[in-house]
Amino acid sequence: MNFLNKITIFLPVLVLLSGCYDRTDQTLSPPENARRVTVSVKVPDGITLLPMQMLYRSERCKTKSYDSSNEAYEIRGYNGFKQAFSTQGSNGIRQQRIAIDGGGPCQWQLNSIKVSFRIADDNPLVKGKEVIETSYIFDFGDYGLSDGYGTGRAIKANGNLDLKADFFPMVSHHIGNSASLKFFGGDTELEKWRRRFMLNNTQTIFIEPTLHFTKVVTLDPPDRPGNIIATYPDGSREEIPHISPDYEKLLSMK
Numbered sequence: 001m002n003f004l005n006k007i008t009i010f011l012p013v014l015v016l017l018s019g020c021y022d023r024t025d026q027t028l029s030p031p032e033n034a035r036r037v038t039v040s041v042k043v044p045d046g047i048t049l050l051p052m053q054m055l056y057r058s059e060r061c062k063t064k065s066y067d068s069s070n071e072a073y074e075i076r077g078y079n080g081f082k083q084a085f086s087t088q089g090s091n092g093i094r095q096q097r098i099a100i101d102g103g104g105p106c107q108w109q110l111n112s113i114k115v116s117f118r119i120a121d122d123n124p125l126v127k128g129k130e131v132i133e134t135s136y137i138f139d140f141g142d143y144g145l146s147d148g149y150g151t152g153r154a155i156k157a158n159g160n161l162d163l164k165a166d167f168f169p170m171v172s173h174h175i176g177n178s179a180s181l182k183f184f185g186g187d188t189e190l191e192k193w194r195r196r197f198m199l200n201n202t203q204t205i206f207i208e209p210t211l212h213f214t215k216v217v218t219l220d221p222p223d224r225p226g227n228i229i230a231t232y233p234d235g236s237r238e239e240i241p242h243i244s245p246d247y248e249k250l251l252s253m254k
Contacts, residue, residue, distance in 0.1 A: 027106075028099065028103060028104050030099035030101055030102055035099070036098065038096070038203065039097075039115060040204070043092050046123060048120050052083055053113065054110065055113070057108070058077040116135040117133065119169065128179065131180070137195070139198045147196070150188050152191075152196055155198065157197045160203055160206075163205070163208070165210070166254055168184050168217055168233075169213060170182055170245070172219040184250070186244075217250060228242075232246075232249060
C-alpha cells in the first residue's frame with residue numbers, strides 16, 4: 001500500500017452514469033434566453049488542458065438508486081459528458097461557453113463542471129511516474145462530481161470568479177519504488193486554497209495558473225515509522241505530519 005493515501009470521493013453519479021443513459025433522453029436544447037456561463041483558462045506552456053467535464057440533472061426524467069438494503073428509490077436523472085475547450089486567439093486562452101439551462105425534453109439543469117489540467121507528457125519529470133491531474137470543480141446545485149484527488153470542500157461564491165494560483169511540481173515516492181507527480185497549490189483542506197466552489201449568479205469563470213517547473217518539492221517515506229520527509233527546492237528538508245508540504249515556504253522560493 002502506498003504511504004500516501006489517495007482519497008477519492010465516489011458519489012452516486014459515478015455509478016449511475018452507466019446505467020441510465022439507455023432510458024433517458026440526453027438531448028440538450030437550451031432556450032434562447034438560457035442562462036450561460038463562460039469558462040476561460042489561460043494555459044501556460046508545459047501543461048495539458050483536459051476536456052471539461054459537465055454534469056446535468058433533471059427533475060423531469062428520474063432514475064433509480066439503491067439504499068444499503070438494496071431498496072430502490074427515485075432520484076433526479078443524470079446526464080454527464082466531456083467537451084474540449086476552444087482556442088481564443090494567440091494569447092494561450094482556451095474557452096468554453098455552456099448553458100446552465102440545458103433544456104431538452106428532460107429540462108436539464110447544469111449541476112457541476114470540472115476543469116482539469118496536468119503536467120505535459122514531454123516534461124522529463126513525468127518519466128516513470130503516475131501523473132495526477134489538478135482540478136477545479138464548480139457546483140451550480142448540490143454536489144455531483146467526484147472530488148478526484150482533492151479540491152477540498154466547496155466555498156460559497158457569488159458573482160464572477162477570477163482565480164489565480166501558484167503551482168509547484170510535487171514528486172511523491174511510495175513504498176515499492178513507485179512514484180506519482182502532480183501540481184501542489186496548497187493544502188485544500190484549508191479554505192483559502194480550496195478549488196471547489198458553490199456558485200450563485202456566476203456568468204464568467206477565469207482560471208490562470210502560474211507554474212514553477214524548476215521548483216520541485218519531493219516527498220519520501222520515512223526510514224522508520226514516523227512522518228513523511230519533504231525536500232524543498234532549496235535543498236532543505238523537514239518532517240511533515242500529513243501529505244502537504246509548507247506552501248508558504250514554497251511561495252517564498254518562487
